[in-house]
Amino acid sequence: MQRVLIAGAVSAIAKEVARLYASDGAQLFLVGRDSAKLKHLADDLTIRGASGVGFSTADLTHFAEHDSILEEARTFLDEIDIALICHGSLPDQQACEKSFKLTQQEININGLSVISLLTLLSRIFASQGKGTIAVITSVAGDRGRRSNYVYGSAKAMVSTYLQGLRGSLLPFNVHVVDIRPGFVDTPMTAGMKKGPLWVSPQRIARIIIKAVSRRKHTVYAPFFWRYIMFVVRIIPEFLFKRLKL
Amino acid sequence: METYGWGRFPKTDAEITAPRDAAALQAWVRETDGRAGHAIVRGAGRSYGDSALAPQILSSRYLDHFCEFDDEGRLRCSGGVTLGHILDNFVPRGWFLPVIPGTRFVTVGGAIASDIHGKNHHLDGCFGNFVESFQLLLATGDILTCSREENTEIFRATCGGMGLTGIVLEAVLRLRAVNSSAIRQQTFQAQNLDGVFGLFDANPDSTYSVAWLDCMARGDALGRSLLFLGEHASATEDGGGPAQKRDRQSGASRSVTVPFTTPAFLLNKFSMSLFNACYFKLAANRKDKLLDYAEYFFPLDRFLHWNRLYGRNGFLQYQFVIPQGQAREGIGAVLKEVTEQGKGSFLSVLKKLGEHNDHYLSFPLEGYTLALDFKYEKSLPRLLDRLDRIVLSHGGRLYLAKDARMSKDTFRQGYPKWEKFIAVKRQVDPDCRFASLQARRLGLCPDAL
Numbered sequence: 001m002q003r004v005l006i007a008g009a010v011s012a013i014a015k016e017v018a019r020l021y022a023s024d025g026a027q028l029f030l031v032g033r034d035s036a037k038l039k040h041l042a043d044d045l046t047i048r049g050a051s052g053v054g055f056s057t058a059d060l061t062h063f064a065e066h067d068s069i070l071e072e073a074r075t076f077l078d079e080i081d082i083a084l085i086c087h088g089s090l091p092d093q094q095a096c097e098k099s100f101k102l103t104q105q106e107i108n109i110n111g112l113s114v115i116s117l118l119t120l121l122s123r124i125f126a127s128q129g130k131g132t133i134a135v136i137t138s139v140a141g142d143r144g145r146r147s148n149y150v151y152g153s154a155k156a157m158v159s160t161y162l163q164g165l166r167g168s169l170l171p172f173n174v175h176v177v178d179i180r181p182g183f184v185d186t187p188m189t190a191g192m193k194k195g196p197l198w199v200s201p202q203r204i205a206r207i208i209i210k211a212v213s214r215r216k217h218t219v220y221a222p223f224f225w226r227y228i229m230f231v232v233r234i235i236p237e238f239l240f241k242r243l244k245l
Numbered sequence: 246m247e248t249y250g251w252g253r254f255p256k257t258d259a260e261i262t263a264p265r266d267a268a269a270l271q272a273w274v275r276e277t278d279g280r281a282g283h284a285i286v287r288g289a290g291r292s293y294g295d296s297a298l299a300p301q302i303l304s305s306r307y308l309d310h311f312c313e314f315d316d317e318g319r320l321r322c323s324g325g326v327t328l329g330h331i332l333d334n335f336v337p338r339g340w341f342l343p344v345i346p347g348t349r350f351v352t353v354g355g356a357i358a359s360d361i362h363g364k365n366h367h368l369d370g371c372f373g374n375f376v377e378s379f380q381l382l383l384a385t386g387d388i389l390t391c392s393r394e395e396n397t398e399i400f401r402a403t404c405g406g407m408g409l410t411g412i413v414l415e416a417v418l419r420l421r422a423v424n425s426s427a428i429r430q431q432t433f434q435a436q437n438l439d440g441v442f443g444l445f446d447a448n449p450d451s452t453y454s455v456a457w458l459d460c461m462a463r464g465d466a467l468g469r470s471l472l473f474l475g476e477h478a479s480a481t482e483d484g485g486g487p488a489q490k491r492d493r494q495s496g497a498s499r500s501v502t503v504p505f506t507t508p509a510f511l512l513n514k515f516s517m518s519l520f521n522a523c524y525f526k527l528a529a530n531r532k533d534k535l536l537d538y539a540e541y542f543f544p545l546d547r548f549l550h551w552n553r554l555y556g557r558n559g560f561l562q563y564q565f566v567i568p569q570g571q572a573r574e575g576i577g578a579v580l581k582e583v584t585e586q587g588k589g590s591f592l593s594v595l596k597k598l599g600e601h602n603d604h605y606l607s608f609p610l611e612g613y614t615l616a617l618d619f620k621y622e623k624s625l626p627r628l629l630d631r632l633d634r635i636v637l638s639h640g641g642r643l644y645l646a647k648d649a650r651m652s653k654d655t656f657r658q659g660y661p662k663w664e665k666f667i668a669v670k671r672q673v674d675p676d677c678r679f680a681s682l683q684a685r686r687l688g689l690c691p692d693a694l
Contacts, residue, residue: 012307023334037266040310047311048334187265187307 001051002026003077005070007060007117008087012186013136013234017084022050029073029080030055032087052076060087070120079128082212083121085114085135090188096150103150111154115161122165126172134177134212135162135171140221141180142229145245156160159218161177166217173215177211178218179204182225197224251552252293253559254649255622257682259576261287263304267323267382267414270303275386279678282690285334286412287681288352289327292359293562294649295682296407305354308414310407318420319377324354324413331420335536340420341477343375345542347594354413359646360405360607364453364475365543367599369609372393373404379416384678388414402669405607407645409684410673427478428453428541432532434525438468438580442573442613445472445597452476453541458593460617461518461524461548463584469579470595471528475541482535502549509556509620517589554591554622561649563629564608564616566598567641575639579615579632586628590617605662605669608644616647626650645683667691 004021006014009030018028022045030053032038039057045053054076058069066144073080091106105157114135141155141191159178166176183189183198204221211219235243248259254520264270277284285299305325310333313321318340320331328342329349335341344356344363360373369375378392381403389411391400403410435441441456448454453475462469545551552560567575576595583590594616598609608614619625633655636643642659643651657663670677670689677690684690 040266040312042311044310047314078643187263190263 003029003072003079003081005029005031005077005080005083005119006057007031007083007085009055010034010041011058011086011088012188012201013181013184013208014084014203015041015060016180016201017086017208018045019048020205020209021082022046022048022053022192025049025051025053027055027077029076031060031069031073033057033059060113061105063113066113066120070117072125074124079131080121081131083125083131083133084208084212085117085133087113088136091150093148093150095231106150107154107157109154110151111157114158117163118165122169122174125174126169128174130173131199132175132177132212132215133165134179134208136179136181136208137162139180139225139229141183143232143240145243147245175215179208179211179221180218180225181221184230197228248298249559250293250295250297250649251291252561252621252647252649253552253555253557255295255298255682256559257295257298257300259298259300259302261302261304263306265307267308270305270308270414271382271386271388273303274382274384274678279384279641279676281677282680282685284679285684286354286358286408287683288325288355288358289350291348291351291355292407293647294453296359296645296648296684297684298682299680303412305352305412308354312415318422319417320420321415321417322353323415324357324379327352328356331418332538335420336423336426339422339424341423341426341538343369343419343421344372346372346545347543349539349543350546351503352409353416353418353638357404357413358406358408359641359644360594360602360604361646362598362609364455366609367449367454367597368452370599370602371404371604371609373602373604373607374602375419377417377419379403380414382414383411384676386430389673398665398669399557399673401604402606402666402673404602405464405645406604406666406669407606407681407683407689409670409679409681411679417523423477424480425478425482426538427482427484428475428536429478430534430536430541431474432528433472433474434528435468435470435472437462437466438470438573438577440582441468441470441472441595444480444502445613448472448474454597455585456595457524458595458615459521460580460583460593461514461521467580467584469525471525473541475536478535497516500547500549503551503553506553506557509558509622512554512556512591512620514587514589517591520591546646555618558621560618560620561625561629562616562618562647563632564614564644564647565632565636565641566608566610566614566644567636567639568612568649570612571639571641575635575641578613578635578639579617582628582635583617586624588619588625588628591621593617605666606645606660608642608646610642612641614644616644648683651687653686656687663689 008033035057042053056072095120096103112228137159138155140152141159162178166238181204249256284301287297287302288305294409308325309321310323346361356372360371381389451474456470459469596614599609680690
């Protein structure tokens with residue numbers, strides 16, 4: 001039986017990952033903002049076969065609470081086999097350009113709150129001497145694009161942090177996975193026009209489960225984003241700066 | 246964006262909103278200016294015609310939670326949960342849906358709205374018969390609990406009511422205990438229509454029964470069919486109890502996707518005759534076998550997007566029922582008309598139905614139902630109009646979940662309780678905010694439009 005901690009558990013991708021673990025009989029601890037939604041999801045996961053579901057309500061931008069949340073999770077799960085960090089928001093880029101306050105908020109949610117959790121989690125995992133930490137970042141972090149660079153830079157910060165963390169946790173037998181989804185059809189992206197590259201949260205969830213169990217490092221989800229982002233990264237800057245991507 | 250039902254006819258431009266949960270959906274209904282005839286709820290989009298089409302579509306895709314399950318098989322779940330998900334989760338634990346349609350890809354809300362039937366209708370009735378209660382979000386934004394005891398009229402109007410009374414947020418269903426996920430299937434050959442009617446009549450106690458009909462056969466062979474009877478296997482036959490993991494994803498695991506829309510001419514008289522003849526001859530040899538339930542109930546689900554085979558213009562499924570006494574004659578007349586016109590139906594399904602229930606717009610009547618698939622072409626509407634007259638003159642009616650073109654008069658003649666339905670509609674949605682293209686066509690919003 002796996003013991004899984006999920007931050008941002010009500011988000012569409014996290015919910016589907018939780019369901020897959022639940023149907024395998026996992027024990028889950030969920031963190032999210034809305035207790036009614038967490039309860040709703042916990043009931044769902046229990047019916048799907050989870051051997052136990054606990055949850056805690058928190059706004060993860062309140063960094064000071066992170067310690068006590070993780071303590072709660074540890075009390076419930078005993079040991080944490082898998083920690084999955086999924087929370088985030090999609091900023092309004094143009095609004096951010098006019099307001100540093102908004103930009104700061106978005107970087108707090110998508111970047112710093114994740115790093116705060118990772119700092120605490122890495123200590124917990126190191127003392128356990130085992131486990132996997134998986135974080136959902138984004139292909140948007142691979143290169144700054146004018147349409148989405150606040151989100152992109154926050155995700156890039158997390159990705160870079162994870163690369164370093166992976167090495168630092170290696171001696172402790174703790175594994176770190178960076179999951180970079182492309183376009184996923186979720187409530188977060190409801191306002192965007194959909195095309196052939198869009199995939200369902202269910203598909204991303206299956207990729208995440210596989211990546212965790214096979215101890216992958218950086219996973220593009222789905223795989224084709226690895227090639228797309230390779231091309232995006234090699235475009236020379238003098239050209240790239242002119243692209244309205 | 247361009248949106249259509251499973252038949253890919255008709256197509257319309259619609260805005261699709263997918264609220265993230267029931268509260269968001271309720272807020273949307275409360276806060277959005279409700280224009281008459283503007284919005285309709287849509288589940289998995291598996292109704293064939295225009296019953297889930299409107300300028301504004303409200304998707305139930307995020308209403309996908311299981312809420313409560315008890316030892317007696319009572320399941321409370323959200324309206325957007327698909328029947329496939331229920332089966333995936335509960336078959337391994339020994340529970341089965343009491344009514345199973347031909348595809349796993351329909352939602353609970355959709356199953357209630359169409360009051361769907363399955364291969365056991367002759368014994369067990371419709372999906373709505375196994376719904377204990379549901380929470381209905383009305384066009385006013387209020388949420389109402391409906392059951393046979395509470396808001397009875399609204400319950401009866403909603404089961405089969407094509408989503409026009411409101412949106413099913415949650416429903417309580419009764420599942421059925423089974424010992425095995427396997428189905429023991431028996432196949433019988435019938436050389437013509439009389440033969441297959443005789444076989445249905447000779448096997449009234451069979452749990453599941455359905456016939457595949459060779460619509461290309463003419464003359465003496467008119468109505469040549471294969472009858473498939475099914476029973477739940479016992480635990481010993483299955484080689485181990487129901488709690489087997491392999492059943493979890495059955496159906497989806499061995500699926501093939503039709504990757505793009507194929508040219509419509511590939512489905513022609515010749516290819517259909519060839520397929521039908523081969524199917525008839527090959528199936529005859531295998532009389533008895535044990536099948537996984539998904540193979541028995543959902544043979545077409547293995548071909549994802551099979552609707553693309555009918556080409557860009559899409560297809561219509563024409564499903565009607567004719568009451569017992571006139572069924573043989575009426576179905577014979579329909580088949581004759583179809584074969585005389587040289588029109589073929591790639592897949593034709595015949596089923597004996599049991600008694601009708603008290604839901605106002607529920608389709609089944611005690612008698613026989615036949616479903617025919619026709620690719621859309623210019624001459625089709627005229628043929629279907631002629632079929633309508635045959636069906637009505639034999640006391641029958643058409644299935645709303647498949648319909649894309651019947652007239653208001655055809656509807657009213659077939660569904661004598663339409664006035665009761667409209668009375669409830671007036672009560673719960675006086676401004677007719679919830680209306681599909683089908684509802685407008687059939688005159689189900691008489692005051693507002």
